[in-house]
Amino acid sequence: MWALAWRNVWRHKGRSLVAGGAVAAVVVFTLVFFGFVSATKTGMVEVLTSESGHLQVTHARAKEAQDFDARLIREAAEVEAALLKALPGAHLRRVLEVPALVSGESRSRGAVVIGVAQDEALAERFGREYLAAGRLPAPGSWDEIALGEALAKALNVELGDPVYVFAPGTEGWGAAAYTLVGLLDFPQSAYEIQAAFLSLEGAQELAAPGAVTRFEVHLDPERGVVTDARIEEARDRAAAALGPDVRVETWREASPDTAAILDLMDPAMVVFSFFIFILAGLLVVNTIYLGLVERIREFGVIIAVGAHRGRVMRMVLAESLVLVLAGTAVGLLVSGLLIASWADGLHFPQLDEVLAEYGFPAVLYPSVTAGQVAITVGYAIVTALAAALWPAWVAGRLEPVEAMRHVA
């Protein structure tokens, strides 16, 4: 039956090539799209977690608190020690965010002064990604500041100029003067216009000695793939070690909207590709139905010599399956080659800024999972069967005598 179906499919090469080609194109499109969606998703998670960590530790009431001091984790050293004990090998970024007024010699602007202390690996990555000029404030320095390029421009200051910070109502000095040592280029312009960076110690002296507002925990990828399960397990361990005074959240819990969008990408892709397959299915229906109409007499003979209706219907379904699976095989081969050719990453330099602005990775590494291939092949099989149902039903209901008298 399969050999007969294969030969019948190729009786009209042009028509079958168009339909099979459409199926192949849809398979390529689907798998490449799956690959890009996966790459985008993975890249966005990497961008997000490299910026804010896999886990965030904040004061238990930080989200509800209106006042600056209510958001402070005052025993930062103790919390840090407990965190490192619970999560050995994790990289920590200690952050103290202070709402402040930042001024140059002639202009002022509301900003968020961010005191940061981080280990060398995180500092090196932060500098590599965002430093546009100069350097980051030295660890422990009390008089160095780095500004977002947009903020520096707004304040009309350049490297080496003095910058004044006022943080009234806080628990430290409340005001201090710094030297601008670095300019930072952030992809998000809204962030760049309000970000001012100090060393953690400098920020603590300014606003809250010994305190932080947040710990960012970066799990070590060398200790295994950082999966959601690993992050959740780390969260549970950290939460158990730190007690109820602090809140430990995964990046998903800290950024629920982003997580929801990322989670929607795969289902959206599955639904989208389903509709694309429907379009290809229409071409297959056309091919199979025309093949039936042109061979009504032949089907009449087949029924006359004793083929049951079920057998005739299976013959039509087999033709559709052969056509679609041949197209699918070609599509799998082409998409496999395409995706393999992008194994070293796909980079669009002219889009770097736009992509970064929206949190997309600059370099994409498309890949597909076995599950995505299975979904694509499954869609192809469903398309083949659905496309052949009506022609098969028509063929199965042919009366042999009438069919043999049929004139096309």
Next chain:
Amino acid sequence: MKPILRAVNLEKVYESEGVKTPALRGVDLEVAPGEFTAIAGPSGSGKSTLLHLLGCLDTPTAGETWLGERRTDQLDAVARANLRLREVGFVFQAYNLIPVLTALENAAFVLELRGVPKKERHEKAMAALEALGIADLAHRRPNQLSGGQQQRVAVARALAAEPRVVLADEPTANLDSKSGLALIELMKQLNAERGITFLFSTHDPRLLEHVNRIVRLEDGRVVADERVA
């Protein structure tokens, strides 16, 4: 000897857009096993309709059809398909081979429908092709065969399945007279050697010289039933 085919007061009326056209008007016929019988008559006399009804391809408006001991006119489509598959061989006027299959595969097609294993069905099909003198054409497709050769393949398809009876509807109509005569002689030879029952329709008087029995139809009625020595 009990008949292998029987029609009892058989009637068939075709109806199209409210217009009724009687094709058979009370035909009685019995065909004994091993007979080589022609149904003769002009176009529109009901020859093909009679063959279709006897071969379970269609159901009568009234009357009975029998295949051996089994009454067939009341069977459902599945049972009729089974009977056609197991007990009846068909040869059609327009050869009606499957163009994408070789002669051997065409000859083996009914056996394939029966689920016979490939090796066995190809052996039987090849034997049928040999019997019809076209074994050397086994691997050609229909478009590489002459009309006479294609019709021999069609006969081989009917014979390979070893049916109880072969029904042939105008098997020589599309052949030149030489090929037509050769085919009839071949069928007659198979009838004589293997005892296969042949019932075929024709309106070619030259072919009637080669049969044992001639049933003449006119306007849907049997007007003569002649035994030929």
